[in-house]
Amino acid sequence: MAVSHVARGLTAALKERRMELKDVDIPYSQAGKSMIKTGQRRIAPDVAPKLAQSVRHPAVVMGIAAEFSGGYGSLWLDGPNLDKHRAAVKERAMVEIQEAMDALMHFRAHTPPEVASDSDRRKLDGFLMEVLDARQWLDFFSAVVCEDYGLDFLSINEKHHARLKSLRLVTE
Numbered sequence: 143m144a145v146s147h148v149a150r151g152l153t154a155a156l157k158e159r160r161m162e163l164k165d166v167d168i169p170y171s172q173a174g175k176s177m178i179k180t181g182q183r184r185i186a187p188d189v190a191p192k193l194a195q196s197v198r199h200p201a202v203v204m205g206i207a208a209e210f211s212g213g214y215g216s217l218w219l220d221g222p223n224l225d226k227h228r229a230a231v232k233e234r235a236m237v238e239i240q241e242a243m244d245a246l247m248h249f250r251a252h253t254p255p256e257v258a259s260d261s262d263r264r265k266l267d268g269f270l271m272e273v274l275d276a277r278q279w280l281d282f283f284s285a286v287v288c289e290d291y292g293l294d295f296l297s298i299n300e301k302h303h304a305r306l307k308s309l310r311l312v313t314e
Contacts, residue, residue: 146209150205159197163175184209
């Protein structure tokens with residue numbers, strides 16, 4: 143069984159924050175918390191927000207978002223080829239943004255989907271991968287900066303959501 147996004151996020155958060163499982167304030171026994179951390183048990187949907195609020199670490203927040211959306215959204219990066227220093231993440235984000243901008247420049251948005259050629263449709267996959275790579279690295283950069291500077295990732299996102307509402311880009 144693959145380890146869940148929440149389990150990986152919780153493991154990363156506890157390690158980076160030097161927290162212990164007993165410090166996580168969710169309505170599970172220590173054994174239940176341990177099973178969530180190891181991926182033997184999935185966290186209940188109604189408890190997931192409590193976990194995010196208790197730990198307040200981007201790895202957990204991103205893991206919950208990915209897990210409960212069926213895989214949508216940016217992930218907490220933790221692979222062996224990752225340099226997680228904010229300067230390295232910033233550089234990678236800038237590269238990915240440039241690649242997405244180049245792809246956007248070549249995207250034929252003026253062509254209606256119903257008349258797009260097979261060639262145009264085949265290019266969409268690559269185009270969308272560039273856009274999603276940029277999103278991933280920008281989200282991860284935001285998370286790393288929050289962690290490094292002691293900012294609350296959830297609060298920053300809540301402020302951003304409030305801003306979108308004030309601009310009337312989303313409904314309440």
